[in-house]
Amino acid sequence: MPAFARLHLLTPDGMLQERVEIEVGKGLRLDKVLSLLDKKTTAQEGFFRSVLKGRQVVTLLLNGERLDLEEDRKTEIHDGDELVVLSPITGG
Numbered sequence: 621m622p623a624f625a626r627l628h629l630l631t632p633d634g635m636l637q638e639r640v641e642i643e644v645g646k647g648l649r650l651d652k653v654l655s656l657l658d659k660k661t662t663a664q665e666g667f668f669r670s671v672l673k674g675r676q677v678v679t680l681l682l683n684g685e686r687l688d689l690e691e692d693r694k695t696e697i698h699d700g701d702e703l704v705v706l707s708p709i710t711g712g
Contacts, residue, residue: 624639625657638663647697649693649694650692654671
């Protein structure tokens with residue numbers, strides 16, 4: 621059973637909602653999974669690279685538990701896990 625990433629991202633074109641299957645085998649680190657998402661999603665090119673470099677802010681949930689990218693970037697994602705990526709939405 622693969623892992624999945626659910627994306628809910630605010631883009632210049634509107635809200636992107638996508639579910640992506642990720643082959644992680646026995647485990648793949650969070651930072652590597654985010655790098656893979658740049659290739660597997662329709663998000664703006666380089667979006668997840670920007671997240672990894674701290675230029676783009678997102679909220680990350682792994683199986684419902686919030687992750688801090690700086691502290692948890694080496695957390696392993698396993699088959700059956702679900703990573704949710706949410707971009708902040710503000711308004712007035």
